[in-house]
Amino acid sequence: MERKLTAILCADVYGYSRLMGEDEEATLRTLSSHRRLIDSLIEQHRGRFVNSAGDSVLAEFASVVNAVECAVAIQSKLKAENANLPSDCLMEFRIGVNLGDVMVEGEQIYGDGVNVAARLESLADAGGICISGSVHEQLGNKLALTYEDLGERTVKNIAKPVRVFRVVTEPGAAATVGKNIRQVAHKYWRGSAFSLLGLVLIAGIIVLVRNLSSHPPTTTASTSPQKAALALPGMPSIVVLPFTNMSGDREQEYFSDGITDDLTTALSKSPDLFVIARTSAFTYKGKEVKVQDVSRQLGVKYVLEGSVRKADNQVRITAQLVDATTGDHVWAEHYDRPLKDIFSLQDEIVRKIATTLNLQLNLTENKVRAVKRTDNPAAYDYYLRGLQFLRNTTKEGNENARRMYEKAIELDPNYSDAYAALGYVQFLDVASQWSHDPHGFERAIQLEQKSIALDNSNAGAYGFLSMCYTVGRQFDLAVSAAERALALGPNLAFAHSALAYALVYSEPAEAIVEAQKAMRLDPLMADVYAFPEGVAYTITGRYDQAIPALKKYLAYINNIPARLYLIVCYVELGRNQEAHAEAAEVMRITPQFSLTLQKQMSPMTGALRERLYDDMAKAGLK
Numbered sequence: 369m370e371r372k373l374t375a376i377l378c379a380d381v382y383g384y385s386r387l388m389g390e391d392e393e394a395t396l397r398t399l400s401s402h403r404r405l406i407d408s409l410i411e412q413h414r415g416r417f418v419n420s421a422g423d424s425v426l427a428e429f430a431s432v433v434n435a436v437e438c439a440v441a442i443q444s445k446l447k448a449e450n451a452n453l454p455s456d457c458l459m460e461f462r463i464g465v466n467l468g469d470v471m472v473e474g475e476q477i478y479g480d481g482v483n484v485a486a487r488l489e490s491l492a493d494a495g496g497i498c499i500s501g502s503v504h505e506q507l508g509n510k511l512a513l514t515y516e517d518l519g520e521r522t523v524k525n526i527a528k529p530v531r532v533f534r535v536v537t538e539p540g541a542a543a544t545v546g547k548n549i550r551q552v553a554h555k556y557w558r559g560s561a562f563s564l565l566g567l568v569l570i571a572g573i574i575v576l577v578r579n580l581s582s583h584p585p586t587t588t589a590s591t592s593p594q595k596a597a598l599a600l601p602g603m604p605s606i607v608v609l610p611f612t613n614m615s616g617d618r619e620q621e622y623f624s625d626g627i628t629d630d631l632t633t634a635l636s637k638s639p640d641l642f643v644i645a646r647t648s649a650f651t652y653k654g655k656e657v658k659v660q661d662v663s664r665q666l667g668v669k670y671v672l673e674g675s676v677r678k679a680d681n682q683v684r685i686t687a688q689l690v691d692a693t694t695g696d697h698v699w700a701e702h703y704d705r706p707l708k709d710i711f712s713l714q715d716e717i718v719r720k721i722a723t724t725l726n727l728q729l730n731l732t733e734n735k736v737r738a739v740k741r742t743d744n745p746a747a748y749d750y751y752l753r754g755l756q757f758l759r760n761t762t763k764e765g766n767e768n769a770r771r772m773y774e775k776a777i778e779l780d781p782n783y784s785d786a787y788a789a790l791g792y793v794q795f796l797d798v799a800s801q802w803s804h805d806p807h808g809f810e811r812a813i814q815l816e817q818k819s820i821a822l823d824n825s826n827a828g829a830y831g832f833l834s835m836c837y838t839v840g841r842q843f844d845l846a847v848s849a850a851e852r853a854l855a856l857g858p859n860l861a862f863a864h865s866a867l868a869y870a871l872v873y874s875e876p877a878e879a880i881v882e883a884q885k886a887m888r889l890d891p892l893m894a895d896v897y898a899f900p901e902g903v904a905y906t907i908t909g910r911y912d913q914a915i916p917a918l919k920k921y922l923a924y925i926n927n928i929p930a931r932l933y934l935i936v937c938y939v940e941l942g943r944n945q946e947a948h949a950e951a952a953e954v955m956r957i958t959p960q961f962s963l964t965l966q967k968q969m970s971p972m973t974g975a976l977r978e979r980l981y982d983d984m985a986k987a988g989l990k
Contacts, residue, residue: 464488501531512817791815877883
């Protein structure tokens with residue numbers, strides 16, 4: 369008998385016997401309608417329908433990519449169809465996909481390859497998809513999907529346990545992220561009605577971008593000489609100060625800033641090295657500082673500083689590593705290289721630092737190196753120019769950044785960083801209401817997913833994707849994306865912050881831990897991360913701790929959501945006069961404020977939501 373390796377898709381109806389028992393004729397009509405859609409989608413994805421028995425479907429594909437894409441499309445389409453049916457007539461399919469060896473007899477296929485697919489289908493949730501370990505391995509990062517590892521499962525009539533992965537979706541929802549985001553975009557963005565968490569996250573993102581500017585604020589309270597020194601971490605610690613532009617041309621500032629960013633990102637990948645966030649590092653840009661003061665204010669032992677000169681197709685970089693606790697120079701080097709070798713040069717600097725700090729093993733195990741995501745120096749140059757424009761946080765700056773990133777992608781269509789940055793621009797465009805495109809938010813998600821599909825190690829894209837999911841109130845997806853970002857870049861402050869926002873209602877204690885990690889990694893911008901900490905303290909009844917956290921956040925960003933949680937704290941502590949004063953400030957800032965609308969958008973449920981919103985009402989909000 370002929371044998372072959374093929375991708376197998378098995379599907380059946382969840383609760384089919386119950387549906388037939390309740391209404392045979394209606395169930396058969398719905399099944400026929402759904403089957404026509406399924407058969408059509410199998411054909412569209414280059415699959416072959418094999419057979420069906422009752423409510424089940426068996427199909428095969430030459431490619432696992434086509435098979436999983438088809439499964440996702442089926443669940444998405446059927447969800448839309450079910451939306452038009454009465455609740456007692458909903459028909460949801462479960463799908464399993466396996467890659468395995470099968471026997472072929474005529475048009476039919478048999479064997480363990482088919483049996484495993486059938487067992488995977490039985491493990492799937494209604495409206496869900498389960499895939500085997502062999503499928504997951506072949507998919508790699510070819511699709512912009514997230515998978516949950518369910519471990520090895522012993523299944524009926526299969527000798528060896530089967531490794532099972534679930535294609536992650538919203539509970540009970542179809543598997544296409546794009547459709548879910550489109551619904552969020554229409555409901556929340558076009559109506560300018562954001563959840564409290566989403567509003568604060570948007571504001572925090574904009575503040576962080578602004579403070580990456582080449583002209584940092586001159587009145588940052590955190591840099592006060594009177595502030596107590598931060599303790600050194602229990603591991604080697606470092607900050608990369610902004611490299612000085614030595615070209616004599618201020619227009620070249622973007623390049624020296626970009627080198628600083630890239631070196632920080634590369635070093636941040638090591639879990640055995642503590643790396644200060646670029647936002648805190650850039651507050652020192654253009655200032656004469658003593659490394660001992662930097663060590664005290666940031667709580668780090670080492671400082672990397674240097675300069676960049678770019679001329680024609682050549683680049684000269686000087687770098688020196690300083691023990692900031694003593695002021696002693698550990699090493700200093702200067703490099704003259706062709707511009708096309710910029711990535712290998714950055715990698716050489718990173719390796720020199722890691723070797724000096726005895727992190728040689730970590731280099732190999734955690735791939736701590738400067739990532740070369742493009743072979744096109746011109747594309748890289750446009751990418752760096754885009755970063756400089758983006759820091760203006762104006763509509764004009766955002767549009768200029770967009771043009772730079774689009775040009776970078778035009779020069780290198782596979783440039784992961786450029787897609788991630790373009791998604792960031794798209795998000796800011798909608799969040800700042802410079803654009804009223806109802807599909808703008810969906811477009812931001814798609815660009816981040818494209819970045820990840822091109823390079824599954826792009827921690828920045830995962831971190832920003834997590835923030836987008838949180839704004840859209842898709843918290844499970846937000847947690848998954850943030851955890852992936854931190855696995856790739858343990859020192860990324862904004863990824864710790866993203867995880868804090870995603871966990872604040874479900875795991876408030878963990879949210880506090882993540883927010884405090886972000887603050888320690890970015891100490892001069894710590895107040896920007898205080899909101900999830902304040903909310904988590906409020907939810908857990910630690911009102912005395914919540915109030916100072918929320919006030920710190922309000923010192924940076926004067927907005928409604930932080931004041932609402934402050935009202936709750938004051939009411940719970942019996943400080944009614946202060947609660948009413950905050951409520952009056954809310955109405956002064958936003959005369960059209962509606963407590964009813966905010967309550968409808970709240971991701972909280974049950975007694976917790978009722979208590980918090982009752983407190984707000986007691987302060988006079990309606």
